[in-house]
Amino acid sequence: MKFRNFKLVGHVIFGRGAFAQIDEIIAPHRKGDAPMIFFVDHFFEGNQPWLAKIPLQGKDKIVFIDVTHEPKTTVVDALRDQLKAEFGEVSGIIGVGGGSTMDMAKAVALMMTNPGSSADYQGWDLVQQRGVYKVGVPTLSGTGAEVSRTCVLTGPTRKLGMNSDFTTFDQIVLDPEMIKNAPVNQRFYTAMDCYIHCIESLEGTFLNAFSRSYGEKALQLCQEIFLEKDNWDDDADEKLMMASYAGGMSIAYSQVGVAHAVSYGLSYLLGTKHGVGNCIVFDKLEEYYPAGVKEFKEMVKKHNIDIPQGICKDLTDEQFNKMIDVSLGMAPLWENALGKDWQSIMTREKLRALYEQL
Numbered sequence: 001m002k003f004r005n006f007k008l009v010g011h012v013i014f015g016r017g018a019f020a021q022i023d024e025i026i027a028p029h030r031k032g033d034a035p036m037i038f039f040v041d042h043f044f045e046g047n048q049p050w051l052a053k054i055p056l057q058g059k060d061k062i063v064f065i066d067v068t069h070e071p072k073t074t075v076v077d078a079l080r081d082q083l084k085a086e087f088g089e090v091s092g093i094i095g096v097g098g099g100s101t102m103d104m105a106k107a108v109a110l111m112m113t114n115p116g117s118s119a120d121y122q123g124w125d126l127v128q129q130r131g132v133y134k135v136g137v138p139t140l141s142g143t144g145a146e147v148s149r150t151c152v153l154t155g156p157t158r159k160l161g162m163n164s165d166f167t168t169f170d171q172i173v174l175d176p177e178m179i180k181n182a183p184v185n186q187r188f189y190t191a192m193d194c195y196i197h198c199i200e201s202l203e204g205t206f207l208n209a210f211s212r213s214y215g216e217k218a219l220q221l222c223q224e225i226f227l228e229k230d231n232w233d234d235d236a237d238e239k240l241m242m243a244s245y246a247g248g249m250s251i252a253y254s255q256v257g258v259a260h261a262v263s264y265g266l267s268y269l270l271g272t273k274h275g276v277g278n279c280i281v282f283d284k285l286e287e288y289y290p291a292g293v294k295e296f297k298e299m300v301k302k303h304n305i306d307i308p309q310g311i312c313k314d315l316t317d318e319q320f321n322k323m324i325d326v327s328l329g330m331a332p333l334w335e336n337a338l339g340k341d342w343q344s345i346m347t348r349e350k351l352r353a354l355y356e357q358l
Protein backbone atom coordinates (compact mmCIF):
# COMPACT_ATOMS: atom_id res chain seq x y z
CA MET A 1 0.00 0.00 0.00
CA LYS A 2 1.45 3.35 -0.99
CA PHE A 3 -0.01 5.30 1.94
CA ARG A 4 -0.22 3.90 5.43
CA ASN A 5 -3.77 3.21 6.54
CA PHE A 6 -3.58 4.72 9.99
CA LYS A 7 -5.33 2.91 12.88
CA LEU A 8 -6.77 5.17 15.58
CA VAL A 9 -7.90 4.58 19.15
CA GLY A 10 -11.57 3.47 19.21
CA HIS A 11 -13.04 5.84 21.80
CA VAL A 12 -11.65 8.86 23.63
CA ILE A 13 -13.06 10.56 26.70
CA PHE A 14 -11.46 13.78 27.99
CA GLY A 15 -12.30 15.71 31.14
CA ARG A 16 -11.37 16.33 34.74
CA GLY A 17 -12.92 13.50 36.77
CA ALA A 18 -13.71 11.40 33.67
CA PHE A 19 -12.21 8.29 35.32
CA ALA A 20 -15.29 8.16 37.58
CA GLN A 21 -17.23 7.06 34.48
CA ILE A 22 -15.10 3.94 33.98
CA ASP A 23 -17.87 1.60 35.16
CA GLU A 24 -20.29 2.83 32.48
CA ILE A 25 -17.56 2.88 29.84
CA ILE A 26 -16.51 -0.75 30.29
CA ALA A 27 -19.98 -2.21 31.03
CA PRO A 28 -20.90 -2.98 27.38
CA HIS A 29 -17.63 -4.89 27.00
CA ARG A 30 -18.21 -7.38 29.79
CA LYS A 31 -18.44 -10.93 28.47
CA GLY A 32 -20.56 -13.05 30.83
CA ASP A 33 -18.74 -13.49 34.13
CA ALA A 34 -15.24 -13.08 32.64
CA PRO A 35 -13.59 -10.37 34.77
CA MET A 36 -12.21 -6.95 33.94
CA ILE A 37 -8.60 -6.71 35.12
CA PHE A 38 -7.20 -3.35 36.25
CA PHE A 39 -3.43 -3.04 35.81
CA VAL A 40 -2.49 -0.20 38.16
CA ASP A 41 1.02 1.31 38.46
CA HIS A 42 2.56 0.06 41.74
CA PHE A 43 3.20 3.66 42.81
CA PHE A 44 -0.50 3.91 43.71
CA GLU A 45 -0.67 0.81 45.89
CA GLY A 46 -2.38 1.85 49.12
CA ASN A 47 -2.09 5.61 48.61
CA GLN A 48 -4.82 6.90 46.31
CA PRO A 49 -8.46 7.65 47.12
CA TRP A 50 -9.55 6.83 43.56
CA LEU A 51 -8.31 3.26 43.95
CA ALA A 52 -11.13 2.51 46.36
CA LYS A 53 -13.57 3.80 43.74
CA ILE A 54 -12.57 1.33 41.05
CA PRO A 55 -15.90 -0.40 40.43
CA LEU A 56 -14.92 -4.05 40.92
CA GLN A 57 -17.69 -6.52 40.09
CA GLY A 58 -17.77 -10.30 40.34
CA LYS A 59 -14.25 -11.66 39.75
CA ASP A 60 -12.76 -8.29 38.66
CA LYS A 61 -9.28 -7.76 40.03
CA ILE A 62 -6.67 -5.05 40.52
CA VAL A 63 -3.12 -6.18 39.66
CA PHE A 64 -0.37 -3.76 40.71
CA ILE A 65 2.28 -3.51 38.04
CA ASP A 66 5.86 -3.15 39.20
CA VAL A 67 7.45 -0.72 36.75
CA THR A 68 10.82 -0.46 38.47
CA HIS A 69 12.09 -1.85 35.18
CA GLU A 70 10.42 -1.03 31.89
CA PRO A 71 8.24 -3.82 30.43
CA LYS A 72 9.90 -7.11 29.55
CA THR A 73 8.54 -9.90 27.37
CA THR A 74 9.13 -12.40 30.23
CA VAL A 75 6.94 -10.37 32.59
CA VAL A 76 4.21 -9.99 29.95
CA ASP A 77 4.17 -13.75 29.35
CA ALA A 78 4.10 -14.51 33.08
CA LEU A 79 1.16 -12.14 33.67
CA ARG A 80 -0.74 -13.70 30.77
CA ASP A 81 -0.10 -17.18 32.19
CA GLN A 82 -1.29 -16.11 35.65
CA LEU A 83 -4.51 -14.58 34.29
CA LYS A 84 -5.21 -17.65 32.16
CA ALA A 85 -4.59 -19.99 35.10
CA GLU A 86 -6.77 -17.96 37.45
CA PHE A 87 -9.67 -17.00 35.14
CA GLY A 88 -9.41 -18.79 31.82
CA GLU A 89 -10.79 -15.79 29.95
CA VAL A 90 -10.97 -12.13 30.86
CA SER A 91 -13.32 -9.49 29.43
CA GLY A 92 -10.67 -6.81 29.22
CA ILE A 93 -7.62 -5.11 30.67
CA ILE A 94 -7.56 -1.51 31.88
CA GLY A 95 -4.05 -0.03 32.24
CA VAL A 96 -3.84 2.85 34.72
CA GLY A 97 -0.36 4.37 34.90
CA GLY A 98 2.48 5.84 32.89
CA GLY A 99 3.74 4.55 29.55
CA SER A 100 5.11 1.38 31.14
CA THR A 101 1.82 0.30 32.70
CA MET A 102 -0.16 1.23 29.59
CA ASP A 103 2.24 -0.79 27.45
CA MET A 104 1.92 -3.78 29.80
CA ALA A 105 -1.86 -3.58 29.48
CA LYS A 106 -1.65 -3.50 25.68
CA ALA A 107 0.83 -6.38 25.54
CA VAL A 108 -0.99 -8.69 27.97
CA ALA A 109 -4.35 -7.94 26.28
CA LEU A 110 -2.85 -9.10 22.98
CA MET A 111 -1.18 -12.15 24.52
CA MET A 112 -4.50 -13.38 25.95
CA THR A 113 -5.45 -14.46 22.42
CA ASN A 114 -2.15 -14.86 20.55
CA PRO A 115 -0.18 -18.08 21.15
CA GLY A 116 3.46 -18.35 22.23
CA SER A 117 5.64 -15.62 23.71
CA SER A 118 5.30 -11.85 23.31
CA ALA A 119 8.93 -11.95 22.07
CA ASP A 120 7.61 -13.69 18.92
CA TYR A 121 5.64 -10.54 18.07
CA GLN A 122 8.32 -7.87 18.57
CA GLY A 123 8.39 -6.21 15.19
CA TRP A 124 5.90 -4.88 12.65
CA ASP A 125 2.51 -6.46 11.97
CA LEU A 126 3.34 -9.87 13.41
CA VAL A 127 0.33 -9.99 15.74
CA GLN A 128 -2.35 -12.17 14.12
CA GLN A 129 -5.35 -12.03 16.48
CA ARG A 130 -7.27 -9.16 17.97
CA GLY A 131 -6.53 -9.18 21.72
CA VAL A 132 -9.10 -8.73 24.48
CA TYR A 133 -10.72 -5.31 25.05
CA LYS A 134 -8.16 -2.80 26.34
CA VAL A 135 -8.34 0.63 27.92
CA GLY A 136 -5.56 3.14 28.67
CA VAL A 137 -5.72 5.66 31.51
CA PRO A 138 -2.55 7.79 31.70
CA THR A 139 -1.23 8.95 35.09
CA LEU A 140 1.81 10.56 33.44
CA SER A 141 1.62 12.41 30.14
CA GLY A 142 4.21 12.61 27.42
CA THR A 143 4.96 9.23 25.89
CA GLY A 144 1.94 9.19 23.57
CA ALA A 145 1.54 5.48 24.46
CA GLU A 146 -2.16 6.22 24.85
CA VAL A 147 -2.53 6.74 21.09
CA SER A 148 0.24 4.67 19.52
CA ARG A 149 0.02 1.32 17.71
CA THR A 150 2.90 -0.15 19.70
CA CYS A 151 3.86 -1.35 23.17
CA VAL A 152 7.59 -1.23 23.78
CA LEU A 153 9.09 -4.41 25.27
CA THR A 154 12.59 -5.58 26.14
CA GLY A 155 12.96 -9.14 24.92
CA PRO A 156 15.76 -11.72 24.87
CA THR A 157 17.53 -10.13 21.93
CA ARG A 158 16.10 -6.65 21.45
CA LYS A 159 14.05 -3.77 22.71
CA LEU A 160 11.23 -3.41 20.24
CA GLY A 161 7.49 -2.96 20.31
CA MET A 162 4.64 -5.18 19.17
CA ASN A 163 3.63 -2.77 16.38
CA SER A 164 0.28 -3.65 14.87
CA ASP A 165 -3.22 -2.37 14.19
CA PHE A 166 -4.40 -4.67 16.99
CA THR A 167 -2.13 -2.94 19.53
CA THR A 168 -3.99 0.38 19.66
CA PHE A 169 -6.29 0.84 22.67
CA ASP A 170 -10.04 0.37 22.18
CA GLN A 171 -10.67 3.19 24.64
CA ILE A 172 -8.63 5.86 26.39
CA VAL A 173 -9.66 7.94 29.37
CA LEU A 174 -7.87 11.30 29.50
CA ASP A 175 -8.53 12.65 32.97
CA PRO A 176 -6.15 15.48 33.93
CA GLU A 177 -6.88 14.80 37.61
CA MET A 178 -4.99 11.49 37.25
CA ILE A 179 -1.67 13.19 36.40
CA LYS A 180 -2.04 15.99 38.91
CA ASN A 181 0.42 14.95 41.59
CA ALA A 182 3.23 13.43 39.55
CA PRO A 183 6.68 14.23 41.01
CA VAL A 184 8.33 17.25 39.36
CA ASN A 185 11.39 15.49 37.87
CA GLN A 186 9.42 12.49 36.56
CA ARG A 187 6.74 14.73 35.10
CA PHE A 188 9.40 16.76 33.34
CA TYR A 189 11.27 13.73 31.91
CA THR A 190 8.05 12.20 30.56
CA ALA A 191 6.84 15.56 29.24
CA MET A 192 10.16 16.04 27.46
CA ASP A 193 9.55 12.72 25.71
CA CYS A 194 6.65 14.57 24.09
CA TYR A 195 8.73 17.67 23.36
CA ILE A 196 11.42 15.50 21.75
CA HIS A 197 8.80 13.57 19.73
CA CYS A 198 7.69 16.94 18.31
CA ILE A 199 11.18 18.12 17.40
CA GLU A 200 12.16 14.77 15.88
CA SER A 201 8.94 14.59 13.89
CA LEU A 202 8.99 18.22 12.72
CA GLU A 203 12.68 18.11 11.75
CA GLY A 204 12.42 14.67 10.15
CA THR A 205 12.40 13.71 6.48
CA PHE A 206 9.17 11.67 6.86
CA LEU A 207 7.11 14.74 7.78
CA ASN A 208 3.75 15.28 6.08
CA ALA A 209 0.93 17.77 6.73
CA PHE A 210 -0.87 15.31 9.05
CA SER A 211 2.17 14.90 11.32
CA ARG A 212 3.09 18.56 11.12
CA SER A 213 -0.35 19.72 12.26
CA TYR A 214 -0.26 17.61 15.40
CA GLY A 215 3.46 18.18 16.01
CA GLU A 216 3.18 21.97 15.85
CA LYS A 217 0.23 22.00 18.24
CA ALA A 218 1.97 19.72 20.74
CA LEU A 219 5.13 21.80 20.56
CA GLN A 220 3.19 25.01 21.17
CA LEU A 221 1.48 23.45 24.21
CA CYS A 222 4.86 22.34 25.63
CA GLN A 223 6.24 25.85 25.16
CA GLU A 224 3.23 27.39 26.92
CA ILE A 225 3.53 24.99 29.83
CA PHE A 226 7.28 24.97 30.34
CA LEU A 227 8.38 28.43 29.19
CA GLU A 228 5.47 30.83 29.56
CA LYS A 229 3.89 29.68 32.83
CA ASP A 230 5.44 30.51 36.17
CA ASN A 231 3.48 28.02 38.25
CA TRP A 232 2.15 24.54 37.65
CA ASP A 233 -1.66 24.53 37.72
CA ASP A 234 -4.69 22.54 36.51
CA ASP A 235 -4.46 24.21 33.11
CA ALA A 236 -0.89 22.90 32.77
CA ASP A 237 -2.04 19.31 33.45
CA GLU A 238 -4.79 19.65 30.85
CA LYS A 239 -2.45 21.08 28.24
CA LEU A 240 0.24 18.48 28.94
CA MET A 241 -2.30 15.69 28.54
CA MET A 242 -3.34 17.04 25.13
CA ALA A 243 0.29 17.70 24.12
CA SER A 244 1.06 14.02 24.75
CA TYR A 245 -1.94 12.99 22.65
CA ALA A 246 -1.04 15.30 19.77
CA GLY A 247 2.68 14.45 19.95
CA GLY A 248 1.79 10.75 19.80
CA MET A 249 -0.44 11.38 16.76
CA SER A 250 2.38 13.28 15.10
CA ILE A 251 4.99 10.51 15.41
CA ALA A 252 2.53 7.76 14.69
CA TYR A 253 2.38 8.99 11.12
CA SER A 254 6.07 9.96 10.89
CA GLN A 255 8.91 8.66 13.08
CA VAL A 256 11.17 9.69 15.93
CA GLY A 257 14.84 10.51 15.35
CA VAL A 258 18.38 10.75 16.75
CA ALA A 259 17.53 11.14 20.46
CA HIS A 260 15.36 8.03 20.47
CA ALA A 261 17.78 5.95 18.39
CA VAL A 262 20.66 6.75 20.78
CA SER A 263 18.55 6.48 23.92
CA TYR A 264 17.39 2.96 22.97
CA GLY A 265 21.04 1.85 23.18
CA LEU A 266 21.35 3.30 26.70
CA SER A 267 18.15 1.67 27.74
CA TYR A 268 19.13 -1.74 26.37
CA LEU A 269 22.58 -1.79 28.00
CA LEU A 270 22.11 0.26 31.16
CA GLY A 271 18.36 0.04 31.73
CA THR A 272 18.12 3.85 31.52
CA LYS A 273 14.44 4.82 31.53
CA HIS A 274 12.88 6.23 28.40
CA GLY A 275 12.07 9.77 29.57
CA VAL A 276 15.31 10.54 31.37
CA GLY A 277 17.36 8.68 28.72
CA ASN A 278 15.92 10.88 25.99
CA CYS A 279 16.76 13.98 28.03
CA ILE A 280 20.35 12.80 28.62
CA VAL A 281 20.82 12.33 24.87
CA PHE A 282 18.86 15.34 23.60
CA ASP A 283 20.94 17.62 25.84
CA LYS A 284 23.95 16.80 23.60
CA LEU A 285 22.29 16.99 20.17
CA GLU A 286 22.98 20.64 19.19
CA GLU A 287 24.47 19.44 15.91
CA TYR A 288 21.20 17.82 14.81
CA TYR A 289 18.48 19.92 16.44
CA PRO A 290 20.09 23.29 17.32
CA ALA A 291 16.94 25.32 18.04
CA GLY A 292 15.21 22.48 19.89
CA VAL A 293 18.22 21.78 22.12
CA LYS A 294 18.60 25.47 22.97
CA GLU A 295 14.97 25.68 24.01
CA PHE A 296 15.21 22.38 25.91
CA LYS A 297 18.11 23.78 27.96
CA GLU A 298 16.02 26.85 28.80
CA MET A 299 13.23 24.60 30.08
CA VAL A 300 15.67 22.52 32.14
CA LYS A 301 17.05 25.68 33.70
CA LYS A 302 13.68 27.31 34.38
CA HIS A 303 12.36 24.18 36.10
CA ASN A 304 15.59 23.42 37.90
CA ILE A 305 15.78 19.83 36.65
CA ASP A 306 18.80 17.54 36.99
CA ILE A 307 19.90 15.91 33.76
CA PRO A 308 22.33 13.10 34.73
CA GLN A 309 25.82 13.44 33.22
CA GLY A 310 28.72 11.06 32.70
CA ILE A 311 26.65 7.87 32.61
CA CYS A 312 28.89 6.27 29.94
CA LYS A 313 32.23 7.23 31.42
CA ASP A 314 33.23 3.79 32.74
CA LEU A 315 31.98 1.64 29.88
CA THR A 316 34.16 -0.87 28.02
CA ASP A 317 34.66 -1.10 24.24
CA GLU A 318 32.40 -4.13 24.21
CA GLN A 319 29.64 -2.19 25.95
CA PHE A 320 29.95 0.78 23.61
CA ASN A 321 29.77 -1.63 20.68
CA LYS A 322 26.59 -3.21 22.03
CA MET A 323 24.90 0.19 22.33
CA ILE A 324 26.06 1.14 18.84
CA ASP A 325 24.64 -2.13 17.43
CA VAL A 326 21.28 -1.56 19.12
CA SER A 327 21.12 2.05 18.02
CA LEU A 328 22.14 1.50 14.39
CA GLY A 329 19.54 -1.28 14.24
CA MET A 330 16.84 1.40 14.39
CA ALA A 331 17.05 2.14 10.66
CA PRO A 332 13.71 3.97 10.21
CA LEU A 333 14.61 6.42 13.00
CA TRP A 334 17.96 7.25 11.40
CA GLU A 335 16.42 7.53 7.98
CA ASN A 336 13.79 9.92 9.28
CA ALA A 337 16.45 12.01 11.01
CA LEU A 338 19.23 12.05 8.42
CA GLY A 339 17.70 10.92 5.12
CA LYS A 340 18.22 7.84 2.94
CA ASP A 341 21.98 8.29 3.07
CA TRP A 342 22.08 8.09 6.87
CA GLN A 343 24.61 5.25 7.03
CA SER A 344 27.33 7.39 5.50
CA ILE A 345 26.56 10.20 7.97
CA MET A 346 26.13 8.27 11.22
CA THR A 347 29.21 6.02 11.23
CA ARG A 348 30.10 3.79 14.19
CA GLU A 349 32.93 6.20 15.09
CA LYS A 350 30.64 9.20 15.11
CA LEU A 351 28.09 7.41 17.24
CA ARG A 352 30.79 6.23 19.65
CA ALA A 353 31.94 9.82 20.09
CA LEU A 354 28.35 10.83 20.86
CA TYR A 355 27.91 8.05 23.45
CA GLU A 356 31.20 9.12 25.09
CA GLN A 357 29.75 12.58 25.72
CA LEU A 358 26.74 11.25 27.67
Ligand code: NAD
Pocket (backbone or CB within 6 Å): 041, 042, 043, 067, 068, 070, 071, 097, 098, 099, 100, 101, 103, 139, 140, 141, 143, 144, 145, 148, 149, 150, 151, 152, 178, 179, 180, 181, 182, 183, 186, 189, 190, 193, 273, 274, 275
Ligand atom coordinates in the same frame (compact mmCIF):
# COMPACT_ATOMS: atom_id res chain seq x y z
P1 NAD B 1 6.76 5.02 33.50
O1 NAD B 1 5.43 4.50 33.18
O2 NAD B 1 7.94 4.15 33.23
O3 NAD B 1 6.77 5.46 35.02
C1 NAD B 1 7.90 6.16 35.56
C2 NAD B 1 7.77 6.24 37.08
O4 NAD B 1 6.71 7.10 37.45
C3 NAD B 1 7.46 4.90 37.72
O5 NAD B 1 8.23 4.80 38.90
C4 NAD B 1 5.97 4.99 38.07
O6 NAD B 1 5.65 4.18 39.18
C5 NAD B 1 5.82 6.45 38.39
N1 NAD B 1 4.49 7.05 38.19
C6 NAD B 1 3.58 6.87 37.20
N2 NAD B 1 2.52 7.71 37.35
C7 NAD B 1 2.78 8.43 38.47
C8 NAD B 1 2.08 9.48 39.15
N3 NAD B 1 0.92 9.99 38.70
N4 NAD B 1 2.62 9.96 40.28
C9 NAD B 1 3.81 9.50 40.73
N5 NAD B 1 4.54 8.55 40.13
C10 NAD B 1 4.02 8.02 39.01
O7 NAD B 1 7.03 6.44 32.78
P2 NAD B 1 6.63 7.05 31.38
O8 NAD B 1 7.69 8.04 31.08
O9 NAD B 1 5.21 7.47 31.34
O10 NAD B 1 6.73 5.83 30.39
C11 NAD B 1 7.93 5.32 29.88
C12 NAD B 1 7.59 4.00 29.25
O11 NAD B 1 6.75 4.21 28.11
C13 NAD B 1 8.78 3.21 28.75
O12 NAD B 1 8.59 1.84 29.08
C14 NAD B 1 8.75 3.41 27.26
O13 NAD B 1 9.34 2.34 26.55
C15 NAD B 1 7.27 3.50 27.01
N6 NAD B 1 6.91 4.24 25.79
C16 NAD B 1 5.94 3.72 25.01
C17 NAD B 1 5.54 4.37 23.87
C18 NAD B 1 4.48 3.76 23.01
O14 NAD B 1 4.16 4.31 21.97
N7 NAD B 1 3.90 2.64 23.38
C19 NAD B 1 6.11 5.58 23.51
C20 NAD B 1 7.10 6.12 24.33
C21 NAD B 1 7.48 5.44 25.49
Ligand code: ZN
Pocket (backbone or CB within 6 Å): 143, 193, 197, 260, 274, 278
Ligand atom coordinates in the same frame (compact mmCIF):
# COMPACT_ATOMS: atom_id res chain seq x y z
ZN1 ZN C 1 9.54 8.57 23.23
